[in-house]
Amino acid sequence: MxxxxxxxxxxxxxxxxxxxxxxxxxxxxxxxxxxxxxxxxxxxxxxxxxxxxxxxxxxxxxxxxxxxxxxxxxxxxxxxxxxxxxxxxxxxxxxxxxxxxxxxxxxxxxxxxxxxxxxxxxxxxxxxxxxxxxxxxxxxxxxxxxKPTEDEETLAELFTWGTNRNAALGVGDGNDRAYPDQVVIPRKDDVARQHNRSLDDRFAPIHVRQVSMSKLHTVVLTSEPRDNIRVCGFGGGGRLGPSQHTQYALIPLPDIKHTIESVALGQDHTLALTSTGEVLTWGLNRFSQLGYVIEVSSSAKQDEHIQATPRKVGSLRREFVKGVAACKTASGCWTDTEVWTWGTNGGQLGYDKALVPVQVLPRKVSSIVKPVRAMVMTEILMACLLLTGEVVCVWSGGVSKISFPTQRFSSGISVYRPPQAINGQNITKLRSCDDTIAALSSNGEVFTFTSQPIGEGDSAKSSLTFKPQRIWALRRQFSAVQVGGLKFKYHAV
CATH class of the missing domain: 1.25.40.20 (Ankyrin repeat-containing domain)
Incomplete structure (x- = not known):
């Protein structure tokens, strides 16, 4: 000193x-x-x-x-x-x-x-x-x-940027955006409701609760108490409901008189979860991913299995659904104790794809026995985030637990880690895009892993493992994080 x-x-x-x-x-x-x-x-x-x-x-x-x-x-x-x-x-x-x-x-x-x-x-x-x-x-x-906590409800403004060739940005025109551009969500032209609102409510901006983007359309949930859903993108195949035209601006989806809690998007269809625990689906049913049978005339083409208006999945009427998930060929949901899937089985439905190549109606997944917190799907597997913070992947009837890497000290330092410290860094969120799955940990780290299993020979006989990689952490600097819609060259925050 x-x-x-x-x-x-x-x-x-x-x-x-x-x-x-x-x-x-x-x-x-x-x-x-x-x-x-x-x-x-x-x-x-x-x-x-x-x-x-x-x-x-x-x-x-x-x-x-x-x-x-x-x-x-x-x-x-x-x-x-x-x-x-x-x-x-x-x-x-x-x-x-x-x-x-x-x-x-x-x-x-x-x-x-x-x-x-x-x-x-x-x-x-x-x-x-x-x-x-x-x-x-x-x-x-x-x-x-x-670092907002998971329980905090986020009401935010929406900014989008990137390539707009698929009309997914919601900015009102077909031009690309090199920089983030704010998307203003107009109020619905409802004269009767306007008279019942105060002056502050009439001019207050509409905030965003959730944004979900697929390759060909975007769905936004707003802070409105009812009819709180906006859509844009390619209207073909029933993606935007009755509208068959390309929509560059976010428009209300008609025929929905519910409060939507969350949505999940496939390339050609949409799942919406209502506040009463019901599941609505609409779009193209080419892969039986809507959860019901669509009656078509004998003269109609096979590709014209289209549900243009939101329809309840009747097989789930006795269940109170907590969340929904989707990929291009399949859909899924979960309750407090069970997981249900349906669609074309590429291994992600949780049962043998050789025995059940197509599942038209929702079917319970017996391999998931613990309560689920979140779920994402790709065309070959399903990843479930359990209430315990663990992540398990279901593929072709098998189940694999994902081990995420932990932070390490330099090789010259020997550190004792008590059990509570090892188990303290749990996964809190899951997202998927094509074959890539992203996971967010409780300490703000982002991991990704591909849904292509690592194994040799026949996948049914080989021991399959997944190797998550840490692509972003608070202690590291990266120019970008590859999650969500980056594959499609547009972004939303």
């Missing part, structure tokens, strides 16, 4: 200042030809103060570390005095975590000290600590709003 540490701990500001300026017992400053003092150092004596000002105490902290950590009003003056010294190292690392003074200032919430540090030309904001956090990453991890 140096005298600077002692004077700072005792808050002796005058002694601290004299010591920085070469006071008694310390290397003196050289005289200059002009009036005043000069910081010019030209000897071995003057090198002592350079080492002194950046020296670490027994706990591995410099004086600048301590001053930036302290939130006392008087500590800010110590920061100014230290930064005024030409020998100060603003990027010095402490021994415990390899934190810079900026790390400590932002972690302690000392914004004034952080501003002073950021004004320095020699500040390096890209320095990472032992866990890979930059100073700004560390700050984001301490801000509650930077």
């Amino acid at each position: 140096t005298l600077l540490h002692v004077y700072f701990a005792l808050r002796k500001q005058q002694s601290f200042h004299r010591l920085l300026n070469g006071g008694p017992g310390q290397p003196s400053i050289s005289a200059s030809t002009s009036s005043g003092k000069s910081w010019k150092r030209a000897g071995a004596l003057n090198s002592g103060i350079a080492l002194e000002i950046n020296a670490l105490d027994t706990l591995g902290r410099s004086v600048l570390h301590l001053a930036c950590t302290s939130t006392e009003a008087s500590s800010l003056e110590y920061v100014r005095m230290l930064l005024a010294h030409p020998a100060i190292n603003v990027n010095v690392l402490d021994k415990e975590s390899h934190w810079t003074p900026l790390h400590r200032a932002l972690y302690a919430g000392n914004i004034s000290a952080a501003i002073l540090l950021l004004k320095r030309l020699d500040i390096d904001t890209s320095i990472k600590d032992l866990e890979g956090y930059t100073a700004h990453d560390l700050y984001n991890s301490t801000v509650r709003s930077a």
